[in-house]
Amino acid sequence: MTERFPVLVTGGAGYIGSHAVLALLDADWPVIVLDNLSTGFRWAVPEAATFVQGDVADAPLVEAVIREHGVRAIIHFAGSIIVPESVVNPLKYYQNNTAKSLSLIGSAVATGVRHFIFSSTAATYGVPQEVPIPEGAANQPINPYGTSKLMTELMLRDVSAAHPINYCALRYFNVAGADPAGRSGQSTAGATHLIKVACEAATGKRASVGVFGTDFPTDDGTGVRDYIHVSDLADAHVKALEALIADTASSHVVNCGYGHGYSVLEVLDAVDRVTNLKITRVFEARRAGDPPALVSQNQVIRERFGWAPARDDLDGIIKDALAWERKLAERSVSA
């Protein structure tokens, strides 16, 4: 078994980070969460993790935390994630996702951290020439969000060549669902993720769901995406950590998806089926920069990390997301 040492998780009070914290704790890794709570929630961090409220670019704080706890690996989730916002406010994204990642990577190098795992995105590909998308496809992001993430990947590539640190950039496709045991889920207000939005409609938090574009070159004309259960994604981080430790000479850039996609209408049909409701669909024009289909090739993560999906089931993803949405509704009633 791999020797356990403390892992610093930035953004661990957020949606995906909180699930990764659970997966790490479940696998007996000591965890320190660093989060400024700009979009995350203190209550989303389990008792068993140490919590530090602060910014990833506060180098004196970050370096003190690393030294105090003997951190040897960082998993970096903290960032800003809304693509349309990145178009109207690009500097926010270059600041929070790129410049602050630079500071964090600098703190890692200064303190001798050996391994760095980074939340990247399928948005680094832009509009793909080939679907399913292989990791070797051209990186041509079409929005500042994707560019801000790609720049961090490139910094990690160059820093790992110059310093004794290896890295893994995980390019997430569409993340959905919630912890099947009900310990965490997506709690962000105003989220734009389709399954989250549809579950909000199913629980009466919104009246309808927008379908953006019905004239894409796909089977039913709506956009196709590769939905990955957040717990399978969390598991990919644990496996990436083990792989970085097992071979310190190697770094990795890997897709995280199931290798097949569903259209917007297929997802909404599934939500209707799971909930026994007929959620109102409002058909609207395509949004600028929405590719017709984003589906991953996932051989690399399977072969290098021995990762395999355990929850590749759209109805199951929706059931877990819905159960969390109902919990959130109870929480807001009792608050």
Ligand SMILES: NC(=O)c1ccc[n+]([C@@H]2O[C@H](COP(=O)([O-])OP(=O)(O)OC[C@H]3O[C@@H](n4cnc5c(N)ncnc54)[C@H](O)[C@@H]3O)[C@@H](O)[C@H]2O)c1
């Ligand atoms: N949700 C998706 O489908 C998706 C897809 C691809 C990539 N990602 C990436 O995954 C990561 C996590 O996304 P999420 O959906 O969990 O978002 P989230 O907003 O729920 O989580 C982000 C967390 O980071 C914290 N944070 C933000 N800036 C910070 C800073 N400067 N210092 C300290 N903490 C900070 C927030 O408070 C929050 O807890 C992001 O980097 C995002 O770009 C998400």
